[in-house]
Amino acid sequence: xxxxxxxxxxxxxxxxxxxxxxxxxxxxxxxxxxxxxxxxxxxxxxxxxxxxxxxxxxxxxxxxxxxxxxxxxxxxxxxxxxxxxxxxxxxxxxxxxxxxxxxxxxxxxxxxxxxxxxxxxxxxxxxxxxxxxxxxxxxxxxxxxxxxxxxxxxxxxxxxxxxxxxxxxxxxxxxxxxxxxxxxxxxxxxxxxxxxxxxxxxxxxxxxxxxxxxxxxxxxxxxxxxxxxxxxxxxxxxxxxxxxxxxxxxxxxxxxxxxxxxxxxxxxxxxxxxxxxxxxxxxxxxxxxxxxxxxxxxxxxxxxxxxxxxxxxxxxxxxxxxxxxxxxxxxxxxxxxxxxxxxxxxxxxxxxxxxxxxxxxxxxxxxxxxxxxxxxxxxxxxxxxxxxxxxxxxxxx
Amino acid sequence: xxxxxxxxxxxxxxxxxxxxxxxxxxxxxxxxxxxxxxxxxxxxxxxxxxxxxxxxxxxxxxxxxxxxxxxxxxxxxxxxxxxxxxxxxxxxxxxxxxxxxxxxxxxxxxxxxxxxxxxxxxxxxxxxxxxxxxxxxxxxxxxxxxxxxxxxxxxxxxxxxxxxxxxxxxxxxxxxxxxxxxxxxxxxxxxxxxxxxxxxxxxxxxxxxxxxxxxxxxxxxxxxxxxxxxxxxxxxxxxxxxxxxxxxxxxxxxxxxxxxxxxxxxxxxxxxxxxxxxxxxxxxxxxxxxxxxxxxxxxxxxxxxxxxxxxx
Numbered sequence: 210x211x212x213x214x215x216x217x218x219x220x221x222x223x224x225x226x227x228x229x230x231x232x233x234x235x236x237x238x239x240x241x242x243x244x245x246x247x248x249x250x251x252x253x254x255x256x257x258x259x260x261x262x263x264x265x266x267x268x269x270x271x272x273x274x275x276x277x278x279x280x281x282x283x284x285x286x287x288x289x290x291x292x293x294x295x296x297x298x299x300x301x302x303x304x305x306x307x308x309x310x311x312x313x314x315x316x317x318x319x320x321x322x323x324x325x326x327x328x329x330x331x332x333x334x335x336x337x338x339x340x341x342x343x344x345x346x347x348x349x350x351x352x353x354x355x356x357x358x359x360x361x362x363x364x365x366x367x368x369x370x371x372x373x374x375x376x377x378x379x380x381x382x383x384x385x386x387x388x389x390x391x392x393x394x395x396x397x398x399x400x401x402x403x404x405x406x407x408x409x410x411x412x413x414x415x416x417x418x419x420x421x422x423x424x425x426x427x428x429x430x431x432x433x434x435x436x437x438x439x440x441x442x443x444x445x446x447x448x449x450x451x452x453x454x455x456x457x458x459x460x461x462x463x464x465x466x467x468x469x470x471x472x473x474x475x476x477x478x479x480x481x482x483x484x485x486x487x488x489x490x491x492x493x494x495x496x497x498x499x500x501x502x503x504x505x506x507x508x509x510x511x512x513x514x515x516x517x518x519x520x521x522x523x524x525x526x527x528x529x530x531x532x533x534x535x536x537x538x539x540x541x542x543x544x545x546x547x548x549x550x551x552x553x554x555x556x557x558x559x560x561x562x563x564x565x566x567x568x569x570x571x572x573x574x575x576x577x578x579x580x581x582x583x584x585x586x587x588x589x590x591x592x593x594x595x596x597x598x599x600x601x602x603x604x605x606x
Numbered sequence: 607x608x609x610x611x612x613x614x615x616x617x618x619x620x621x622x623x624x625x626x627x628x629x630x631x632x633x634x635x636x637x638x639x640x641x642x643x644x645x646x647x648x649x650x651x652x653x654x655x656x657x658x659x660x661x662x663x664x665x666x667x668x669x670x671x672x673x674x675x676x677x678x679x680x681x682x683x684x685x686x687x688x689x690x691x692x693x694x695x696x697x698x699x700x701x702x703x704x705x706x707x708x709x710x711x712x713x714x715x716x717x718x719x720x721x722x723x724x725x726x727x728x729x730x731x732x733x734x735x736x737x738x739x740x741x742x743x744x745x746x747x748x749x750x751x752x753x754x755x756x757x758x759x760x761x762x763x764x765x766x767x768x769x770x771x772x773x774x775x776x777x778x779x780x781x782x783x784x785x786x787x788x789x790x791x792x793x794x795x796x797x798x799x800x801x802x803x804x805x806x807x808x809x810x811x812x813x814x815x816x817x818x819x820x821x822x823x824x825x826x827x828x829x830x831x832x833x834x835x836x837x838x839x840x841x842x843x844x845x846x847x848x849x850x851x852x853x854x855x856x857x858x859x860x861x862x863x864x865x866x867x868x869x870x871x872x873x874x875x876x877x878x879x880x881x882x883x884x885x886x887x888x889x890x891x892x893x894x895x896x897x898x899x900x901x902x903x904x905x906x907x908x909x910x911x912x913x914x915x916x917x918x
Binding site: 250257260414425428444447451452455478 | 743841
């Protein structure tokens with residue numbers, strides 16, 4: 210009987226010990242792997258932004274081939290949500306509750322991101338770098354969520370400020386997408402105008418599915434603006450600028466960082482994008498920054514698919530998760546979510562290919578405890594899609 | 607020229623001087639006609655199929671889409687002339703339409719209209735998925751002899767060359783197709799197939815071939831719209847709006863009337879532009895569908911179709 214009991218005890222102990230490291234490890238972390246999830250539209254109307262998720266995937270491959278993080282490899286789980294919040298929600302739940310992610314990286318879009326924000330918060334699952342500059346991600350701040358993208362509202366403020374103070378513009382009109390993204394831009398622009406004692410001369414809403422944009426252009430033109438701020442999709446912005454120029458509606462166009470891929474914008478407008486000024490959340494594609502050149506050669510050159518382009522959305526997929534990698538490194542080998550969050554909170558003056566990133570310990574009501582970047586700079590499109598940097602880094606606060 | 611004002615422009619058109627108001631009004635009409643031309647081409651394509659099979663083809667937009675990408679592929683990879691590429695694309699479109707009818711729709715077992723509609727939606731999704739996978743989702747530029755923003759200014763009114771070409775194409779197709787259905791033997795055979803396919807078969811009409819031909823012609827008309835839209839917005843979802851509005855125009859026109867679909871398309875284009883300009887730009891897109899609901903409530907057979915009652 211005693212022998213039998215000893216045998217059962219031995220087998221049970223062996224069984225338990227064989228699973229030991231996993232039993233006590235954090236969800237999504239094994240002895241050799243860290244599981245990270247992301248969604249990104251590879252199909253659907255926003256599929257052009259799907260390059261963000263592919264950029265992150267290639268960056269993770271590069272990290273793994275260069276030794277991984279603290280002896281572990283990153284296992285990347287990406288799914289196509291088609292920019293459909295319902296699909297984002299279902300996909301996130303499936304991966305989180307089926308496979309178990311340690312954390313989530315980036316994720317394109319305001320609406321898809323907001324659809325899962327509360328789910329992550331409830332489970333305290335870390336999420337770094339949502340691919341959106343909407344204020345809703347950090348206002349109010351959440352302990353688990355670290356934003357990297359400069360706020361759209363701040364971008365709009367900076368653009369309007371530059372138009373008024375540096376370019377002497379007096380009649381500013383705003384064309385905005387009638388959703389969270391567009392309204393964030395509108396809000397920022399209006400607050401900057403107010404701060405200068407001015408009002409917009411026109412506010413024209415666009416719907417995402419609008420393809421005939423001449424009525425919108427007419428509305429803008431009627432107001433006789435000397436600057437038009439466009440907070441719409443890249444395709445719509447291209448059409449507005451192209452048709453406006455053809456209509457001899459001669460004004461200065463400015464736009465958001467989502468339209469700052471000048472090579473692409475210049476290509477689809479057949480050169481009409483020349484002269485447009487945008488904010489940007491990171492280096493320009495032809496930047497001389499050594500780290501950009503390194504990523505271009507070692508990440509894009511080695512891992513990107515043949516049809517991939519070194520565009521701003523592709524390397525944004527790297528930019529948005531650079532702080533996450535820094536946090537994972539600093540959290541050490543004994544990785545838990547709490548340690549990772551603390552490591553993220555300790556990131557100060559981090560510089561990758563985007564603006565400087567700073568976080569502070571979680572403080573209720575302080576959006577900048579979780580909004581890591583608060584700077585942007587302005588660029589102007591030149592002939593052939595080349596870019597000219599107009600300003601140094603400007604505060605978006 | 608002064609046509610602006612100091613008044614903020616948030617919804618209504620504000621107070622402008624008379625000349626400015628007139629220019630804006632004419633520009634809206636011109637833009638409406640241009641937009642309506644695209645809807646007209648899509649509406650015509652849908653009516654052709656509906657005339658023979660009583661099935662609204664929801665794959666019409668994507669059939670035009672894949673033809674446009676086929677043209678772009680020819681132009682960018684094979685380096686052939688634009689005219690030859692477009693000719694080959696029209697051939698491709700006609701074969702594609704005929705093939706879909708032959709290989710998919712004809713195979714449907716004991717089909718009813720609802721089943722056929724679902725099949726066309728399925729085809730639409732398959733083609734859309736294929737185009738996104740094969741060519742990527744990023745916007746592209748179709749090499750075209752006319753630039754996307756080429757145009758001329760007539761007395762401060764901007765007229766796009768592409769829009770003029772679309773207008774001419776729509777009117778030309780309408781006239782040719784109208785004459786074809788009215789006077790050619792084949793056209794009459796198509797009409798007979800729609801009205802009573804069994805009787806048509808009894809009198810020797812090969813209804814299967816007629817159906818195949820109809821799909822081929824319809825695909826070709828739709829492809830024209832696709833090829834004319836592609837220079838300004840070449841991406842996988844470029845045909846969604848024109849297809850829906852073309853369908854709306856076809857319904858408004860009565861689904862079986864070619865001139866009806868075209869007139870309704872121009873009405874939609876102009877109303878949308880004027881509504882956007884003077885009433886509410888936010889509801890500009892919705893107004894087309896509000897009009898359809900009203901038309902269908904007041905005159906269910908559409909504005910321009912004769913109402914047939916089948917006698918048992």
